[in-house]
Amino acid sequence: YSQLKVLDSNKGTTQTNQGVLTSKDAFEESFVRHVETTLARNMYNCDNLAAYQATSNTIRDALLIDWANTQQKQTIQDGKRVYYLSLEFLMGRAMDNALINLNSRDNTKSSLTELGFNLEDVLEQEPDAALGNGGLGRLAACFVDSLSSKNYSGWGYGLNYQYGIFKQKIVDGYQIETPDYWLKYSNPWEIMRNEIQIPVDFYGYVYEDHDPNTGKAKKIWAGGERVLAVAADFPIPGFNTDNTNNLRLWNAKPTNEFDFTKFNAGDYQQSVAAQQRAESITSVLYPNDNFESGKELRLKQQYFWVSASLHDIVRRFKKNHKNNWNKFADQIAIQLNDTHPTLAIVELQRIFVDLEGLEWDKAWEIVTKVFAYTNHTVMSEALEKWPVDLLGRLLPRHLEIIYDINFNFLSDVEKKFPGDRDLLGRVSVIEENHPKSVRMASLAIVGSHKVNGVAELHSELIKTTIFKDFVKVFGKDKFTNVTNGITPRRWLRQANPKLAALIAEKLNDPNYEYLTNLGSLKKLEQFVNDDEFLKRWDSIKFDNKVKLANLIKETTNIEVDPTVLFDVQVKRIHEYKRQQLNIFAVIYRYLRIKELLSQGVSVEEIKLKHYISKASIFGGKAAPGYYMAKTIIHLINKVGDVVNNDPEIGNLLKVVFVPDYNVSKAEIITPGSDLSNHISTAGTEASGTSNMKFALNGGLIIGTVDGANVEITREIGEENIFLFGNLAESVEELRHKHIFEGVHISETLAKVFSAIESGIFGNPDEYRALIDGIRYHGDYYLVSDDFDLFLQAHTKLEKVFGHHGGDANDTDHLHKWVKKSVLSVANMGFFSSDRCIDEYAEDIWNIEPLSQ
Ligand code: GLG
Structure with a gap:
């Protein structure tokens, strides 16, 4: 009852604060207040940048009310939530999207005009949040938009890189990379949660001890280096709904725990420097698309992020459900966007077994119900493998857990396919090669209840190529397809306002409801x-x-x-x-x-x-x-x-x-x-x-x-x-032919x-590798054939x-x-990311939209 009352009283605030979205006076008043107080400037000295900051702060204030209400509603309804773990969220700009989703674009535009600004120029001031490389990161951004718009309770978890993807300059025809410090001016869309600090450890060693109460042996991971994960939250507004989810991105910060060994040795400088290094974990996004470079800092990023996210998720669960672990998988679904967050599987198993004292099998049963994994590529250079040595040094306890997971898994395989040693070698999570390494995709498959590809052809290909043996082991039902989609709010309404308006007119839909029901585009066929x-x-x-x-x-x-x-x-x-x-x-x-x-x-x-x-x-x-x-x-x-x-x-x-x-x-x-x-x-x-x-x-x-x-x-x-x-089915044969019969170059x-x-x-030597790759080195990508x-x-x-x-x-x-x-256009309705999210919700996460 008391919680409901809070909700109710918030409604009062909602109306007053939300006034800025629909009333010019309210908008202007808030705008001026932000110029004078938040920015400490005045209206005579307010340029487009200041106007952008005052506008976004005004909109943000209104957004935060929806956001707080949504979080409360989600807590009260206590339904299942999904967490989308993605190392990349390629969000782009936030303001126009917020104006559209909050239905406040017209009011903001005319208010700004009255104040002497042009909305388009103001929007141009916002830097892109370029925390991703390409399709994978942009998909995550479309998905959080759909989660909010379709009234799901779903959070994103990622990293708050100080430098996103580099800025590309072209000098003399060459690409030059320059750093993009996108946080040069403060980011009005980010809410720093300095009170949410989660310690994350690295390195150290593992020893065995006995639980004083039960006498049972237990593993202790000690002696490492500690970094704090501090949360920064980004409210994600839905379109035509109050539902506002959260995107939580972690910042790495040093702890206050001082390294006294170094200090006592008289090395104060060293001690402070080590602390400072902590921040480097979230300083830069790796600029590779469909390619893994295997750098230690990258592995550190991955563990830092999944550990903080998992502890945050478990903490939230415990607030409502204490140690009722039987409920965990009914309350929580976690989607792994590619293999980058695969260590989350290991971390959750560690939390359950080492920290919460669950039996291994019980813990594993819960873990595999919670996770699902999305694969985005069949290309071998993009498949992650971490050398056992590196992983064991950085995360000694996790490597042990990985070995145990693999041992149990291989024993099951052995029982099912006795004597098939080749099969064991192929599906093993450990690749016995030089260097010996952990195959992250295998680990993700073993620890998940569903694995999906991102388009029909791709989902078929993974079943017949890279994951063929896993289909044999787990059966084909574990493997499914969810064809990708895009959000029509950004990619139609925001990017192409005139076309979106013509469509709204023709569909007789002044409120643009077709944007959450994209199938209705079909009606355009009649014109x-x-x-x-x-x-x-x-x-x-x-x-x-x-x-x-x-x-x-x-x-x-x-x-x-x-x-x-x-x-x-x-x-x-x-x-x-x-x-x-x-x-x-x-x-x-x-x-x-x-x-x-x-x-x-x-x-x-x-x-x-x-x-x-x-x-x-x-x-x-x-x-x-x-x-x-x-x-x-x-x-x-x-x-x-x-x-x-x-x-x-x-x-x-x-x-x-x-x-x-x-x-x-x-x-x-x-x-x-x-x-x-x-x-x-x-x-x-x-x-x-x-x-x-x-x-x-x-x-x-x-x-x-x-x-x-x-x-x-x-x-x-x-x-x-x-x-x-x-066609895809001829590719292998053509590649083979290139190697054995040579490449045919047409006239x-x-x-x-x-x-x-x-x-x-220009100098032909510069293109030598490009041409020779086709003519003499097998033309792997079939340029000559096509x-x-x-x-x-x-x-x-x-x-x-x-x-x-x-x-x-x-x-x-x-x-x-x-x-x-x-x-x-009339037939593109299927490709709304809303449809994807509904499919994931039904087939993989088993969650329902919140009742509004
Ligand atoms: C991948 C793939 C794309 C895919 C995207 C989103 O290469 O084909 O559309 O993920 O699933 N690395 C990517 O961008």
Whole structure:
């Protein structure tokens, strides 16, 4: 009763504080108060940055009320909660998203105008929270948005890196990495919880002792180094609901426990330095995507994060349920985003057995009910393995527990498949190799009740390749699929307000309810023969292209004509994603155009009969140590230099590399694309999520039969996507053929190679490894096999795009291209991350939404 009363009294506060969301006066009053008190400035000296800070503080105040109410409601209802453990949350900017989800954008905009500010300029002040590399981190960000929007009780746990992904500069065509200290100005969205401090230990040794009460032997881990995990909370508002979850990110801080041994030895400096080192644990995000480097600090990050999170989760459980461990798995589900948090399995087992005194088998039964693991890749270089020596030195007790888990697991396997020693070797959590190491994926599978892939094709592939033996051991029901999704709040409403508004109008849905019920986009199909509608649709795309052209001009000084086809490939730079295939095709196009011109064919004729005008737009970061990816970036930039400065070419072809691709740039680039490339070697891209973003924004896709492209095709129809290339089932055979029979370079690709080798794009030695990798070293990513198919797909799609010159009455373009665009959007409902979260909730977590 008393708790309910608190809830009730909070409602009173809610109304007064929430006034800032809907009333101009209330907003302005709070704004001025924050300028004067929080920022200690005055209105005469308030620039856009101060306006951003005052606005976000105002919105944050309102958000915190919802947040506190939600936490109370969750405690009172005491239902099952899910915790999403992810080493990356690629959130981007928070303010616009908060305004949209709290339905306060219009009020804020007009209030700011009255105060003399422009909302768009104010929004630009916010730095991206770039605490992730790419798809995996952005998926986690979409998931927390959906958890709140669908009224689940679900928290995210991660690390509060001081430096997120680096800022990319392009100098002389080369990528240069510079640190991004995103917390330069204080972060108004972060609530420091200095009172929530959890000690985390490293190193030391293990000894055996006897419990004085029971006389039983027990393990003690002692003598290590201690670091404090201090919580920083980020409220996550849902759309059209008060439900506001929490994203808790940990900061590493030194303890106050002084190292007296060092001090007594007269080494005060050393002692303080060691304390300071503690903070380095959360200082920087590892900038690798789909690649694991195996560094000790990375393992420290992982343990620091899972240990703090687990202790926090257990503490919260104990507040309500004391030591009633039988209830633990009914109250808590934990999702492991990739293998990065796998040590959580070991840590929970340690908490139960060593600290809470549970029997091993009982503890293990609970542990395996709690955890589930999502796999995001089949590529071996991305699969984590930690050397036993390193793990044992850093976490001596955990290594023992891992050995025990493995021993029990292998005994079960042995019973089921007596005498199959090879099988034991393949499924063992320990790889008996040099160095001997722990296979994190195996440990994650053994310690989880469900394992899922992220698109149908990928989920099938893991069952038949990397996890085949585990299917044999556990049966196929343990392995499932949850196809990825994206949040339509950010990726439609926020990134493409005009299209979102047109859709709302056509669906007769002034409150944008379709954003939490994305299947209703289907109703757009009824307008597909309405020319007026198609023209409006097309002119919104045009406006978005103008915005993108402006971004390109600002960041590269290259002018692109918004009437030409915008052909985009933005994502991490990786050989498997095949930006090299794309740039080779661009080079071929340039060479052919030059050839035609030299034969006296006019530009007009080329446009009509051969190639339509287009801009090839690239963007994406390469891992700092990834030579081949950096070579690809360099080639793209050098091709751009040549093509863009060739006076004969004009707007027939432009090549652009947008520097520092990130979430806020994606919000401009995605709505401005006519066509985007998702052209990975079949079987390598687990899902891809930008493919979904582009299609939801009315851009068409050129893609291989890979990842979620397969399901996008199924949903939107084969006639609305341009697929090409060899299929996943042929990849192995083709690779084999390359090695034993050599690689066949077609005439077209040979022309491209000899142009590069001629030096027109700078010193050919710089591209030697890229070309030789294809020609002489097995062409692992099948560029040679797919090159001509890629060119053919282009020829086909250009006929559909037509010779559109920005003419709204170009009915050919309207009826061919724009219709496909409408039909794509109408059928993208399936790819809302709300649908993913519902699937996880039902099939994996077994949780229900909170009653509101
Ligand atoms: C991975 C995969 C992507 C996938 C994403 C989210 O490479 O294909 O879409 O996770 O599941 N490392 C990644 O970005």
